[in-house]
């Protein structure tokens with residue numbers, strides 16, 4: 001499943017170190033080489049991988065290490081901690097307030113999974129008893145409103161959009177005002193896909209954001225993205241105040257490492273993982289279980305006991 | 307006497323040892339540019355194999371020689387043997403009194419429909435009459451999306467469907483292979499020049515959907531099967547093209563199955579100099595990048611500039 005390949009390679013590297021008779025710099029370097037290779041093959045940003053290597057080396061200082069210490073455990077813990085750091089910016093995720101209108105705005109690159117994920121998130125909230133709705137502020141992609149409409153109808157979620165209005169700022173504002181007046185609690189705004197190279201599209205995103213004043217801006221990134229992820233994520237963060245990340249398409253074969261790099265670039269926590277095309281295919285994200293799952297549950301107990 | 311001069315002129319011999327740190331750096335540079343790690347490894351391995359034992363002049367140095375060899379290798383990968391000249395092939399089909407057919411395929415939202423519309427724009431510009439077959443009967447809004455393109459494209463050329471583009475659709479839920487077949491028959495009767503077959507996005511591991519793609523290709527035997535891939539995609543690029551080819555081969559039950567003939571590399575405008583996906587996809591398929599998608603308007607379809615891509619990679 002999720003990042004299975006990466007997990008296998010990392011646990012493999014940890015295990016081969018554990019099997020070495022003497023643990024010294026050379027063994028550590030060999031292990032780090034394997035782990036870093038695995039991370040790069042999973043699209044984790046090259047700079048982040050270099051940092052991770054540096055930090056683990058700094059945490060494991062052979063000269064200062066008293067002879068009685070368990071080197072294996074120290075190294076394993078350093079690896080575990082650094083992997084956690086990769087996906088956890090140490091920022092608390094946004095919590096919507098019951099009885100209040102919470103506006104969530106979805107942004108991201110073309111085709112990252114915004115529209116699909118919007119409905120999934122809305123569906124989750126609705127199921128848990130929140131009064132939820134969807135707004136289509138994408139007037140760009142042909143058929144975008146039909147897509148949202150068909151999804152929302154399937155999930156029985158009220159929606160707002162327009163076939164004739166060409167300005168997404170107006171639609172977003174009208175929709176949010178209407179749903180606020182009707183005391184909706186979770187108001188989700190879907191926007192067009194865009195990228196940092198096109199200034200006009202970025203400006204439009206800022207205008208939508210200014211118009212709807214989102215309580216949380218959610219950056220959606222798909223798990224197949226490679227080394228271009230970091231620059232895009234950083235640019236989105238700089239333009240609108242991204243507060244959360246959702247990584248989609250983590251089902252199947254995807255590597256996910258590029259998308260994980262968005263955490264560092266936006267300094268925002270991952271809140272959900274998208275794991276399929278259907279309405280229910282959304283998992284809540286939590287760092288420790290994610291990393292322990294990544295490394296295979298068996299090895300987890302040994303790492304966590306430290 | 308001779309060997310003395312040769313020694314003077316050629317300086318250093320390339321060894322495994324003096325090559326290793328340079329190849330390490332080369333690999334990292336390629337991965338930074340979004341070349342899949344596996345392919346960066348392969349490339350470096352073949353550089354090693356071809357360079358060890360070579361003598362290099364003091365001016366070039368080992369690093370310079372590696373760079374030279376890398377540039378040549380990358381250029382080779384991006385310039386595959388087959389040259390696809392669509393307009394000429396369309397003409398040829400016309401002489402046979404049949405429409406030329408192109409099917410696009412790929413994973414979800416890489417830009418199949420949008421770039422199919424751009425392709426249509428280019429064909430209309432060349433005064434060809436196009437039929438678009440709506441064979442994505444799965445994703446919400448897919449048919450309406452093509453309907454919008456049909457309208458906009460005809461408007462932008464000031465023509466009606468008859469002289470421009472027509473949409474052939476049977477709504478949602480039906481079997482894509484059969485719709486494509488019906489569309490081609492329709493196109494033949496209506497004397498369209500080109501049929502563009504839009505298909506649903508599918509993940510390369512989804513067996514039922516991959517089978518249905520193989521069925522569509524086998525049943526309709528399009529003149530051109532184009533794989534649409536995002537320039538944004540990282541290591542997954544390798545798996546995508548491998549498995550699309552694999553599925554076309556395995557599920558067709560033919561001795562000589564149709565495979566990917568060429569690639570449309572989309573969202574090239576979103577990656578700055580991280581152009582590595584171009585290498586990953588051509589390296590695996592051995593097929594050319596026929597078009598590059600460089601934006602979201604109809605005009606944003608280009609030919610690949612091999613030289614520029616190679617320069618970005620070795621910069």
Ligand SMILES: Nc1nc2c(ncn2[C@@H]2O[C@H](COP(=O)(O)OP(=O)(O)OP(=O)(O)O)[C@@H](O)[C@H]2O)c(=O)[nH]1
Nearest residue numbers: 110111112113114115116193249274275276414415
């Ligand atoms: N397998 C899988 N597919 C997904 C997931 N999330 C989204 N998709 C698919 O990805 C495709 C694109 O999703 P959309 O929601 O249309 O993407 P978008 O970001 O709204 O696209 P634009 O509006 O064009 O920018 C669709 O085919 C979805 O079914 C996921 O978690 N897993």
Ligand SMILES: Nc1nc2c(ncn2[C@@H]2O[C@H](COP(=O)(O)OP(=O)(O)OP(=O)(O)O)[C@@H](O)[C@H]2O)c(=O)[nH]1
Nearest residue numbers: 110193414415416417418419420507573599600601
């Ligand atoms: N920046 C940029 N965006 C593109 C390009 N090509 C397509 N897009 C965008 O990518 C998104 C998806 O495009 P579609 O053409 O609908 O993709 P698709 O592969 O048909 O998607 P599905 O049918 O859902 O699998 C849209 O938002 C397009 O505008 C391109 O070359 N550059």
Ligand SMILES: [Mg+2]
Nearest residue numbers: 114115138144
């Ligand atoms: Mg959308």
Ligand SMILES: [Mg+2]
Nearest residue numbers: 418419442448
């Ligand atoms: Mg499509």
